[in-house]
Structure formats: C-alpha cells, structure tokens
Amino acid sequence: xxxxxxxLSIGRIPPPxxxxxxxxxxxxxxVNNKLYLSGHGPSWxxxxxxxLGKVGHDLTVEQGMEAAKVCMLNLLQSTRQAIKTxxxxxxxxxxxxxxxxxxxxxxxxxxxNGASELLNTVFEQNGIHTRVAMGANSLPFNFSVEIxxxxxxxxxxx
Numbered sequence: 001x002x003x004x005x006x007x008l009s010i011g012r013i014p015p016p017x018x019x020x021x022x023x024x025x026x027x028x029x030x031v032n033n034k035l036y037l038s039g040h041g042p043s044w045x046x047x048x049x050x051x052l053g054k055v056g057h058d059l060t061v062e063q064g065m066e067a068a069k070v071c072m073l074n075l076l077q078s079t080r081q082a083i084k085t086x087x088x089x090x091x092x093x094x095x096x097x098x099x100x101x102x103x104x105x106x107x108x109x110x111x112x113n114g115a116s117e118l119l120n121t122v123f124e125q126n127g128i129h130t131r132v133a134m135g136a137n138s139l140p141f142n143f144s145v146e147i148x149x150x151x152x153x154x155x156x157x158x
Contacts, residue, residue, distance in 0.1 A: 003086035006122045007076055014070065015045035016077045028082045034093070035082055035151040040074040041143035042067035052142045055111055056102040059144050065114030068097060071147040072115035076122070083153055090152040092119050092129040097147045100139040108133040115147055 007013070017040065019027060029036045042051035051067035053059055059067065080086060097112040099105070112133040119127035129149075139146050 003089055003122055004080070007080075007086050010073070010118075010121075014043070014073055014077065016081055017043070017045055017074055027078045030082060030153070033090075033153050033155060035079060035153050037075050037078055037082075037149045037151070039098070039146040039148040040071050040078065041139070041141060041146050042070040043074065043141075043143075044070070045074075048141045048143075051144045053144055054100050054102050055107075055144055056105040061107050061110055064099060064101075064111035064144055067143075067145045068112055068114035068147065069118050071097075071145050072118045075147060075149050076118075079151060086122065088154050088156070089123060089126065090154045091126040092123060093150040093152050095119070095129050095131040095147060095149050097131065097133045097145060098136045098139060099133065100137075100142070100144050100146075101135045103137075105135055108135055111145065112147075115145075 017027060025038060027038050044050050051070060055064035076086060095115060097115060099108045099111050
C-alpha cells in the first residue's frame with residue numbers, strides 16, 4: 001500500500017490548515033529536496049478549540065499522545081499540500097515537539113510518541129527520525145502540543 005493510501009486509511013483526518021492572507025510566515029518551505037514544515041498544533045484544521053491546556057494538569061499523558069497524533073495528521077496534510085502526495089516522501093528526517101506541561105512533568109517523550117508512532121505506521125522504516133521532545137511553559141492558542149518537522153523528498157517529488 002502506498003504512503004498516501006496508508007494515510008488516507010487512518011480514517012478521521014482533519015481538513016488542511018490555511019493561513020490568513022498577509023501572514024508573516026509560511027506553513028512550509030522546500031529547499032534542496034527538503035521540506036521544512038512550520039510548527040503545527042493539534043487543531044482540527046483551522047478549528048483551534050481542540051486539545052488545549054497543559055499536559056499533567058488539563059490533559060493526561062494519553063490525551064497528550066492523542067494531541068501529538070493530531071499535530072502529525074495536520075503536518076501530513078500540509079505535506080500533501082506541498083508535494084501533492086505522501087508518495088513523494090523519501091524519509092522523515094526530524095521531528096521537533098514542544099509539550100505545554102506543568103513544571104514537574106517528565107513524560108515528554110511518551111507524549112511525542114503519539115506523533116512518532118503515526119509516522120512509523122505510514123512510512124515504516126522511512127518514518128524513523130531524529131527528534132526532540134521538550135517541555136514548554138505555554139504554547140500559542142494554549143495548544144497542548146506543537147510539532148515542526150523536516151522531510152527528505154524524492155528527487156522527482158515537487
């Protein structure tokens with residue numbers, strides 16, 4: 001099964017995110033066959049009323065993992081916008097995750113596993129990546145998780 005088919009078979013997938021006109025940043029940039037994706041939160045497309053608050057206070061670790069998975073679904077939707085299909089992905093290079101959490105929280109890596117497991121499901125060996133899982137005192141829109149990513153795209157990709 002192709003990467004795109006695996007992604008679409010997940011079932012419930014958020015709609016693509018769109019930026020308002022005249023934004024001062026882009027959702028993604030392609031340089032030398034690398035796709036750099038801006039930080040994506042666990043919104044449902046442009047509906048930001050999901051997965052809000054601090055992990056360890058407002059959300060459990062398991063809810064944080066689900067929020068990280070939704071971030072990754074959003075990132076993969078933006079990837080599809082950038083390069084038309086996930087079949088143009090060569091490999092996932094890096095995932096950088098920020099967890100909005102209480103000061104004493106220590107399970108950042110477990111929360112980010114929600115995103116990493118999804119990448120491994122879709123891309124198998126090509127989804128294994130380097131990563132950072134760090135805590136944050138706050139995140140935009142009170143998101144519980146925000147993730148940015150770098151992808152190597154195939155030579156014949158966009």
